[in-house]
Amino acid sequence: MVEAQQQHLLTRLSRIGRLPAFLGTLVVLGAALLLPAPYGGILLLLLAGALAGLLSTTWRVQPASTRALRVTVLALLVAAAALRLTH
Secondary structure: OHHHHHHHHHHHHHOOOHHHHHHHHHHHHHHHHHOOHHHHHHHHHHHHHHHHHHHHHHHHHOOHHHHHHHHHHHHHHHHHHHHHHHO
């Protein structure tokens, strides 16, 4: 059942173009960086959670170089969220 839900989610996500997805992510990232400390950090953590979910779902079909880049971006996003939450 979980596999079917993941497949349905991936099908829906694949219908979104790359440019709108990229721009939407930039808008959320920009909002998170401009919001006051606790709210911006929470929004960054939500974005990191969404990225982690997408990464875990697509892990098997990604080349090793893409995996490394995505894990690095995820780590930087979590680090930025931690900084926003602590300062």
